[in-house]
Amino acid sequence: MAETRSVAEPYRDARQQRDAAMLGMYVFLGSEIMLFGGLFAVAAVMRLLHPAEVVEASKALHVWIGAVNTAVLLTSSLFVALAVDCAKGGRRRGTGAWLFSAASLGAVFLAIKVYEYSLEHAEGLLPGLGAPLKVSTPVQRAFMDLYLVATGLHALHLLIGILLLLVIAIRAASGRLLLPERAIVPVTAGLYWHLVDVIWVFLYPILYLAR
Amino acid sequence: MTALQERPEQADRHDRGLSETDTERQSYLRAGHSLGSWFFTRDHKRIAILYLFAITAFFMIGGAAAALMRLDLLTSAGDLLTNEGYNRAFTIHGVIMVWFFLIPSIPNTFGNFLVPLMIGARDLAFPRLNLLSWYIFVLAGGFTLFVLIAGGVDTGWTFYTPLSSMFSHGNVVLAAVAVFIAGFSSILTGLNFIVTVHKLRCPGMTWDRLPLFVWAIYATSLILVLATPVLSITLVLIAAERLFGLGIFDPKLGGDPLLYQHLFWFYSHPAVYIMVLPALGVVSELVAAAARKPVFGYKFVAGSSIAIAVIGFFVWGHHMFVAGQSMYASAVFSFLSLAVAVPSGIKVYNWAATLYKGHISLDPPFLYGMTFIGLFVVGGLTGLMLAMLAVDVHVHDTYFVVAHFHYIMVGGTVSAFFGALHYWWPKIVGRTYPLVWGRLAAIFIFLGFNLTFFPQFLLGYLGMPRRYHVYAPEFQMLHVLSSAGASLLGLAYLMPLVYLTWSMRYGAPAGDNPWDATGLEWTTPSPPPKHNFDEIPVVDRPPYDYEIEMEGEDG
Amino acid sequence: MQKTVSFVFVWFALVLLLAATVTASFMLKGPAGLAVSLGIAFGKSGLIYWHYMHLNEEEGLQRIAALGAGAWLLILFAFVCADYLTR
Known part of the structure; x- marks a missing residue:
């Protein structure tokens, strides 16, 4: 019974502890969905009130950069899924390597995002920096405000995810994280990563592809 | 009160309970004496005590702000506070009382203490998260106090746009950050309870054997987790507008300030049920213990908690009846708001039916329970009036609304909080308090409360708007009555502080089950040991299985 | 090993759906475009939830x-x- 070692105080057995961790993470992710849900509601209302202007504003965004970034995130999710599979099989090196790759792709996403922001700044589309804006309608300005808040909040979540994956990658590779007994750690961190991916899956069509 | 445990030295008549009992030596209270053993504890019972200290402090700060307001309202001119000062006082009162007293009050103290005990668990599912949640809460609270000292906020606790985003001079951003941080504490606490109730029930503790308090805390937790994040993002948007000019609610940019109200009340109306549902759960326990009968319609009382939590998400638009919302939306929201009365009514009727032919004991907890029921009914019925479109137009934003929600929040939740405190105090500290003083405090709270807030119904109906401190002279009489009641209420609230503190040292040891009540928490020693149960209990009986007394057997 | 293969297949489907949503955005306008892009987003998150987020095992x-x-x-x-x- 290698598993009894990792059962903590309020739990009777490893199965109960694992179920509680999974349920807790799903509930937490539910609260994340509600957090971004408020922003999606704002986007819905904006489109309801000003359909034509929102489409115009959306066309000014860089569709292809967004598409590439979506692909980067989807691929990182694949890597996390593979890492979790390794962790469950007790393969320490594989876990570390896949998690590290996923975190690197997260960093690539952020780098592309920063490049995109700088393009938009040069085009006079990015609010909040004090520079004079070259927006054609007030609604475009409001749309870009929403774009900045939504993508910024998403980027912040991604940054947290990158740090999380890196820490777990190092702990897994170095053997400080017992695998497969404590596979729940990469599993729950992976859930978080996938959710950040899912949020982007919705942000991308709503912000970039409004036509 | 029956079954008092004897003093440690039974023969020593001078021993006023000063010496420790054996149970106390092994209890969670004596498991470590250092500050670190408290501030780094993962024991849900100790964390509950930490919360109790924190929210008592916030209750006093919020109460002090209320006292300032009531003092200023004694005269129709604004003599005591400036206009700005008065705005800041009611903002302090609202923000502190809502987020730092009412929302955490019962769940984070009694929920923390009792949920594991009631379901036969050794702790909550995530003990470290529980402690983290307390630190986040205290950090947010400290931050709020800092904001208050560094200039204050004048928007009211609702932070309505465009006042908050474009016109207010106060520290709106900092206040928003403080409430945002407090939200994390709410979410983590709710998450912890949800997982605990699902995964840590002891063998035999099926859902239809769960104490009604646990049902209520579970329903509350669902709201905490689902509603709080929407408030968080709304506050982020307010802060973004003030800091970076990102005008998402700005009408100049085609935004809509009403959208703010939609998002805000999507959280804040369910938040009302965060505040009152745990109180409903407490009262169910108090009523059953006082009547010494199984709860009438247990399944309906349990289900009505869930129903209130769910329907509570469908009614927020009744805060926007006169704000320019679509009249069709208003009509639907009006109907749904009336529907919340059904599960609330189920609870009140079932309590009444539980008490019917019960062998009722008038101990302090039940006096608070009765206070709750009476005031909750008044608050609930006036809530129905406010849910009706035509009536609401007349009394919207008047003292009628203020009186209504204080009947629910203060008359209801705070009374239930004190009821819980008096009912479980012997379990928490292991000592009993003087019952006479408990009864007196309950009666004074009831009288003081009604004297404070009943005149406000009249004021509001006559047209006194809320949030004004300069008013027409004909309202003065009623304002003076209200302020007089507030002084009585304030003193009554201080009474338990004195005799409960006294009881910790001089009270008689309580014994495991001083009220002779059912429930797993009463099977443990008072105060319970660090790990609650030596062996995880097995439940084989229905909840509240009091023996029903037959006619003629007893009086 | 079998899992790895299925994970890669899911990834392939996700990328195809991404291509589909971008293509659709050039062809469809208004409510139809919105419906398709949201539908595809729900499809993608469904795949992620079901396979990557372990809902198929829970x-x-x-x-x-x-x-x-x-x-x-x-x-x-x-x-x-x-x-x-x-x-």
Whole structure:
């Protein structure tokens, strides 16, 4: 019974502890969905009130950069899924390597995002920096405000995810994280990563592809 | 009160309970004496005590702000506070009382203490998260106090746009950050309870054997987790507008300030049920213990908690009846708001039916329970009036609304909080308090409360708007009555502080089950040991299985 | 090994769906375009939830917990949109 070692105080057995961790993470992710849900509601209302202007504003965004970034995130999710599979099989090196790759792709996403922001700044589309804006309608300005808040909040979540994956990658590779007994750690961190991916899956069509 | 445990030295008549009992030596209270053993504890019972200290402090700060307001309202001119000062006082009162007293009050103290005990668990599912949640809460609270000292906020606790985003001079951003941080504490606490109730029930503790308090805390937790994040993002948007000019609610940019109200009340109306549902759960326990009968319609009382939590998400638009919302939306929201009365009514009727032919004991907890029921009914019925479109137009934003929600929040939740405190105090500290003083405090709270807030119904109906401190002279009489009641209420609230503190040292040891009540928490020693149960209990009986007394057997 | 293969297949499907949504955005406009792009987004997140987020291995309770918040958001959307559409 290698598993009894990792059962903590309020739990009777490893199965109960694992179920509680999974349920807790799903509930937490539910609260994340509600957090971004408020922003999606704002986007819905904006489109309801000003359909034509929102489409115009959306066309000014860089569709292809967004598409590439979506692909980067989807691929990182694949890597996390593979890492979790390794962790469950007790393969320490594989876990570390896949998690590290996923975190690197997260960093690539952020780098592309920063490049995109700088393009938009040069085009006079990015609010909040004090520079004079070259927006054609007030609604475009409001749309870009929403774009900045939504993508910024998403980027912040991604940054947290990158740090999380890196820490777990190092702990897994170095053997400080017992695998497969404590596979729940990469599993729950992976859930978080996938959710950040899912949020982007919705942000991308709503912000970039409004036509 | 029956079954008092004897003093440690039974023969020593001078021993006023000063010496420790054996149970106390092994209890969670004596498991470590250092500050670190408290501030780094993962024991849900100790964390509950930490919360109790924190929210008592916030209750006093919020109460002090209320006292300032009531003092200023004694005269129709604004003599005591400036206009700005008065705005800041009611903002302090609202923000502190809502987020730092009412929302955490019962769940984070009694929920923390009792949920594991009631379901036969050794702790909550995530003990470290529980402690983290307390630190986040205290950090947010400290931050709020800092904001208050560094200039204050004048928007009211609702932070309505465009006042908050474009016109207010106060520290709106900092206040928003403080409430945002407090939200994390709410979410983590709710998450912890949800997982605990699902995964840590002891063998035999099926859902239809769960104490009604646990049902209520579970329903509350669902709201905490689902509603709080929407408030968080709304506050982020307010802060973004003030800091970076990102005008998402700005009408100049085609935004809509009403959208703010939609998002805000999507959280804040369910938040009302965060505040009152745990109180409903407490009262169910108090009523059953006082009547010494199984709860009438247990399944309906349990289900009505869930129903209130769910329907509570469908009614927020009744805060926007006169704000320019679509009249069709208003009509639907009006109907749904009336529907919340059904599960609330189920609870009140079932309590009444539980008490019917019960062998009722008038101990302090039940006096608070009765206070709750009476005031909750008044608050609930006036809530129905406010849910009706035509009536609401007349009394919207008047003292009628203020009186209504204080009947629910203060008359209801705070009374239930004190009821819980008096009912479980012997379990928490292991000592009993003087019952006479408990009864007196309950009666004074009831009288003081009604004297404070009943005149406000009249004021509001006559047209006194809320949030004004300069008013027409004909309202003065009623304002003076209200302020007089507030002084009585304030003193009554201080009474338990004195005799409960006294009881910790001089009270008689309580014994495991001083009220002779059912429930797993009463099977443990008072105060319970660090790990609650030596062996995880097995439940084989229905909840509240009091023996029903037959006619003629007893009086 | 079998899992690895299925994970890669899911990834392939996700990338195809991404290509589909971008293509659709050039062809469809207005409500139809919105419906298709949101439909594809739900399809993609369904794949991620089911395969990458382990919902295929979990029990009912965990599935409800994972998807409940998404359903709950519909309350916010339905009533807010109803208000704006009937003003």
